Each structure stands twice: as C-alpha cells, then as structure tokens.
Amino acid sequence: MGFQKFNFKEEIMNEIKKVGYTIPTPIQENAIPHIMEGKDVLGLAKTGTGKTATFVLPLLEKLKRGDKNVKALIIAPTRELAEQINSTITQLGNGTSLKNCVIYGGVSSKIQIDNLKKGMDIVVGCPGRLLDLLNQGFLKLNKLEVLVLDEADHMFDMGFLNDIRKIIKQTPVKKQNLLFSATMPVEIKKLVSEILKEPVIIEVEHNEAIKKIEQFLIKVENISKKSQLLDTLEKLSFDSLIIFTKNKHKAKNLSRILESKNYNSVSFQGDLPQSRREKALDGFRKGEYKVLVATDIAARGLDIPQVTHIINYDMPDTVAAFTHRSGRTGRAGKSGVVISFATKEESKIIQEIEKLNKTVFTKTTSRYRLEEKEGYQAVKTIEKKENNFKNKEGNRERNKEGNKEGNKNSQKKYKK
Ligand SMILES: Nc1ncnc2c1ncn2[C@@H]1O[C@H](COP(=O)(O)OP(=O)(O)OP(=O)(O)O)[C@@H](O)[C@H]1O
Numbered sequence: 001m002g003f004q005k006f007n008f009k010e011e012i013m014n015e016i017k018k019v020g021y022t023i024p025t026p027i028q029e030n031a032i033p034h035i036m037e038g039k040d041v042l043g044l045a046k047t048g049t050g051k052t053a054t055f056v057l058p059l060l061e062k063l064k065r066g067d068k069n070v071k072a073l074i075i076a077p078t079r080e081l082a083e084q085i086n087s088t089i090t091q092l093g094n095g096t097s098l099k100n101c102v103i104y105g106g107v108s109s110k111i112q113i114d115n116l117k118k119g120m121d122i123v124v125g126c127p128g129r130l131l132d133l134l135n136q137g138f139l140k141l142n143k144l145e146v147l148v149l150d151e152a153d154h155m156f157d158m159g160f161l162n163d164i165r166k167i168i169k170q171t172p173v174k175k176q177n178l179l180f181s182a183t184m185p186v187e188i189k190k191l192v193s194e195i196l197k198e199p200v201i202i203e204v205e206h207n208e209a210i211k212k213i214e215q216f217l218i219k220v221e222n223i224s225k226k227s228q229l230l231d232t233l234e235k236l237s238f239d240s241l242i243i244f245t246k247n248k249h250k251a252k253n254l255s256r257i258l259e260s261k262n263y264n265s266v267s268f269q270g271d272l273p274q275s276r277r278e279k280a281l282d283g284f285r286k287g288e289y290k291v292l293v294a295t296d297i298a299a300r301g302l303d304i305p306q307v308t309h310i311i312n313y314d315m316p317d318t319v320a321a322f323t324h325r326s327g328r329t330g331r332a333g334k335s336g337v338v339i340s341f342a343t344k345e346e347s348k349i350i351q352e353i354e355k356l357n358k359t360v361f362t363k364t365t366s367r368y369r370l371e372e373k374e375g376y377q378a379v380k381t382i383e384k385k386e387n388n389f390k391n392k393e394g395n396r397e398r399n400k401e402g403n404k405e406g407n408k409n410s411q412k413k414y415k416k
Pocket residue numbers: 020021022023024025028045046047048049050051052053181182300301302303305327328331332
C-alpha cells in the first residue's frame with residue numbers, strides 16, 4: 001500500500017499524486033504515524049530521502065485554519081532552504097485552506113510583516129529574522145502547536161543555538177517538536193534533549209549512499225589545485241555540477257576563472273546580495289548555469305534533482321558537512337558522483353570519512369575510489385527508541401538500558 005495507509009484527506013492525496021509520489025520513503029513510512037499521533041520525533045535519514053514531506057504532510061493533515069495564529073514554525077539554516085520548504089508546503093497544501101509564508105533576512109521585512117498580519121498557519125524561516133520579528137511583536141508564537149527544526153544538528157551549531165533558544169522561549173511548553181537531519185554527531189545529540197520530550201527516534205540507516213553516490217579522491221598540492229580542476233572538468237561529462245570552496249572569496253574567484261574558460265558558471269555565497277543569491281540558484285535550478293561554485297551555504301537541504309556531480313575543491317571541516325555536500329547529488333534514488341580534492345594536510349578528515357562510512361579510498365589509476373571495506377555488509381536498519389534522552393534523575397536507569405540497547409544494535413549492524 002502506498003500513501004493510502006496514512007489516511008490523509010483527499011485534497012492532500014490528490015497533491016501527493018500530482019507530485020508523483022507513489023510509495024512512501026522509509027523515513028516517511030516510519031515517522032509519519034508517530035507525528036500524526038502527536039509524538040516528538042527525531043528523524044534521521046540519508047540526504048534526498050524525503051524528510052521534507054515527512055513533516056509537511058502531517059502538518060497539512062493536522063492543522064486547522066480558523067484563526068490567525070501561527071500553528072507551526074519550521075526553522076531552517078538558510079534562506080534558500082526556507083524558500084524550498086515553503087514551496088513544498090504550498091505545493092502539497094494546494095488543496096487545503098492553510099496559509100504559509102517565509103521569514104528571513106537580507107530582504108525587506110515589509111511583505112513578511114504584511115503576511116503575518118493577514119494570519120499565517122505555517123511559518124518557515126531562518127533564526128535571525130524570526131527573532132527580530134518576534135522581538136518587534138509582529139510574530140507571535142504563543143499558540144504554536146508544532147515546532148520543526150530542519151537540519152537539526154546544524155541548528156545546534158554555535159552560530160544558531162542562542163537564537164534558537166530565544167525563539168523556543170517564546171513558544172508554549174506544551175507543543176509537538178520535530179527534528180530532522182541526515183546527520184547527528186554524538187556531541188550534538190546530547191543537546192537534542194533540550195527540545196524533545198520522550199521522543200521517538202527514527203533512524204533510517206542505509207549505506208546505499210555508498211552505492212548510489214560514487215566517491216572519488218584526488219590527492220593534490222595546493223599550488224596545483226586550479227590546473228587539476230580545469231583538467232578534471234575537461235574530462236568530466238556532467239549535466240549539472242556544484243563545486244564547493246571553503247570561503248566566499250574563493251567561490252567568487254573560482255567562478256570567474258571558470259567563466260573565463262567558457263564554463264557556464266555562477267558563484268553562490270553569503271557576500272552576494274539576496275537578489276543575486278536568488279538569481280544564481282534559480283538560474284542553476286533551471287539549467288541556465290551548469291556550474292555552481294558555492295560555499296557551505298549550498299551544502300544543506302537544497303533539492304536540485306539534476307545535479308550529477310559534486311567537486312570538493314576544498315575539503316569541508318567536518319564529516320557531517322562532507323555528507324551534506326555529497327547529498328546534493330544522488331537525490332531520490334538517483335545516482336551521482338563526488339570528487340574530492342585533498343591535500344596532505346587534509347588526510348585527517350579523509351580518515352574520518354572512511355571510518356564513519358566503514359569504507360576505504362582505494363587507489364585506481366590517478367585517483368582513489370571509495371569502496372566498502374572487505375567484510376563490511378551494507379545494511380538498512382530502522383531503530384526506534386524512546387525516553388533515552390532524558391537526563392532527569394528518575395530516568396537514569398532507563399537511559400542506561402537505552403544506551404545498552406543502542407550499543408547492542410550497532411554491534412549487530414556491522415557484523416557480517
Ligand atoms: N515518497 C516519495 N517518492 C518519490 N519522491 C519523493 C518522495 N518523497 C520525497 N520525494 C522527492 O525526493 C526528493 C528529496 O526530498 P527531500 O528534499 O525532502 O530530501 P531530504 O531527505 O530532506 O534531503 P536532505 O537531507 O538533503 O535535506 C525531492 O525531490 C522530493 O520531491
């Protein structure tokens with residue numbers, strides 16, 4: 001059975017059909033029933049596996065228009081991701097009477113304030129402007145029913161955490177909280193208990209990433225990176241390519257170099273005014289640009305199905321960032337290729353990537369291909385745990401059990 005099992009209203013089912021979803025993805029299959037029941041959920045599943053619809057569909061089903069209060073707030077780390085989520089809500093919610101809008105910085109707040117005055121059921125936004133409008137009294141969250149943090153681990157990064165805490169302070173204690181990401185580093189997982197109450201944790205773990213997204217490594221010297229890139233591009237047959245650099249300046253310069261070599265390239269980085277950011281990303285989505293040279297602002301959540309290749313011109317700082325960058329290709333079951341340039345100094349992050357994915361970069365001809373380690377069997381597991389995040393006295397025993405259980409499971413997972 002497809003989406004029928006969720007018993008969504010006809011107007012929602014019609015839109016699901018229109019967008020062409022027939023079978024729920026594993027995260028949708030497992031998380032939607034819990035979300036419908038009103039539980040707090042931490043949903044962890046690979047990039048490109050439909051986490052957005054996992055939280056959007058239950059919101060559309062559950063929320064009722066009728067007053068002007070904001071009933072659901074979705075917080076995302078970048079303006080473009082907020083726009084994308086808002087479009088998904090508009091698309092899937094086309095048959096409902098719910099109203100939704102976006103709130104983020106870098107643009108005039110007038111339209112955003114006007115929208116809020118009209119009364120929005122669902123607001124999607126980025127922390128800074130959300131907090132501004134909250135403090136100015138234009139945004140009120142005292143009737144909030146559901147809070148969603150997309151890219152949850154990233155929202156706990158130091159850059160966002162304070163604003164997130166301040167926003168949450170202005171929401172009712174009793175509400176449903178939903179957290180989603182493809183990654184959840186252990187040290188950040190601890191912070192999750194600040195927000196989630198007795199959560200259901202759905203972890204869809206499948207190493208199909210290794211099969212669907214081919215990973216290559218090219219060992220380079222800093223000095224020869226540019227010529228290596230031009231050489232690689234000459235040999236590469238790509239539809240749509242994102243090149244990641246470590247800073248804005250490099251993204252801008254590298255894109256200029258590529259344009260001068262007649263590549264249809266545009267840079268996408270935080271120094272651009274919002275209108276240029278929009279123009280770059282829209283143009284890239286439409287295929288007007290074949291190459292997007294970007295910083296990590298393009299690493300999370302963006303769904304551009306035609307991206308066939310990713311090049312890490314500079315390696316990212318963390319394995320999570322590597323995972324998210326890689327995930328801009330190979331969306332919704334498609335395949336993709338990631339080529340990473342790594343200098344000697346970046347060998348540590350390479351080792352961490354190999355360790356986390358239980359893989360190894362094996363030398364082929366001039367480059368290294370990421371392969372499964374001998375004896376390692378890719379598996380797909382879905383874990384559900386409850387209550388094991390609580391730190392309160394009364395829950396200690398339960399915590400221990402939960403952790404033990406988790407350890408047992410992970411041992412099982414990687415046994416041959
Ligand atoms: N059940 C489904 N069947 C087919 N396609 C789907 C289904 N659910 C979602 N999709 C499509 O899969 C693509 C990826 O979805 P989405 O952007 O929600 O992934 P994600 O899990 O949030 O990824 P990321 O971790 O990168 O944010 C989108 O184009 C979406 O329309």
